Amino acid sequence: MPIAPPTPYDRIAYRTLPMPQTHPDRLATIALLHGMTPQPIDRCRVLELGCGDGSNLIPMAYALPDSEFVGVDLAGSAVASGAAAISALGLRNVTLLHLDLMDVSETLGAFDYVIAPGIYSWVPASVRDRILAVCRAHLAPQGVAFVSYNTYPGCHLRQAVWQILQYHVDGISDPTERITQARALARFMADCPQTDGSDAAVLRGEMQAVLDHSPGLLFHDDLAAINAPVYFHQFASHARGHGLQFLAEANIHEMQSQAYPPDIWPTPA
Secondary structure, eight states: OOOOOOOHHHHSOOOOOOOGGGOHHHHHHHHHHTTOOOOOGGGOEEEEESOTTSTTHHHHHHHOTTSEEEEEESOHHHHHHHHHHHHHHTOSSEEEEEOOGGGOOGGGOOEEEEEETTOGGGSOHHHHHHHHHHHHHHEEEEEEEEEOOOBTTTHHHHHHHHHHHHHHHTTOOOHHHHHHHHHHHHHHHHTSOOOSSHHHHHHHHHHHHHHTSOHHHIIIIITOSOOOOBOHHHHHHHHHTTTOOOOOOSSGGGGSGGGSOGGGSOOOO
């Protein structure tokens, strides 16, 4: 098999962390609340697309020794780092594969939970399509998939910030210099004197938030060549096209009526 060329994630590491929303316990609970019969998490199979160095997957594997975890990622350096951690911990139930998402095949088998955090909005349309195709092809009966993405209308404001930063670093090829110059502009705009109007205040706040981003987050998210938010209805339609059905938000409390003004709560029967 030919060696894949280095990716931007090999040049600038993207810090990955455990994500509670993707844990099979969270997904199984949501499934149960919606009438499904998900596989018990103490003996399940979990596939993570875009696993990075396994910082999300490895803690799950450590806590659930009788379950199996598989991660795939195109960044060889991240996969190697994760493999070293797995070896140091002596884990035998988790595997990280240096693999292009487009090359995921039926040999991986079926999974009770497929998770794809932080990929959908940052890849070309063909890869977005592939993410959902993999979910459909590899989900076991009563399986649950988690897919995160940037959404409109909220991302309209953030998109303005991305465009300002990207215009400022246009023509700079060195990743480290792109990060430095983007941070310099964000600092300049965040420190501008206050003026009348809420729009200016919101923009300053967004630029201040950029300054809190890690170098990897700034480079791979804010300065990404592809960052394509979608409306929820667009994502749901895309999923239906692959034979998938929307189940719930991973933060299920966001769907409860108590999150909204009392005058729109349903009347008890």
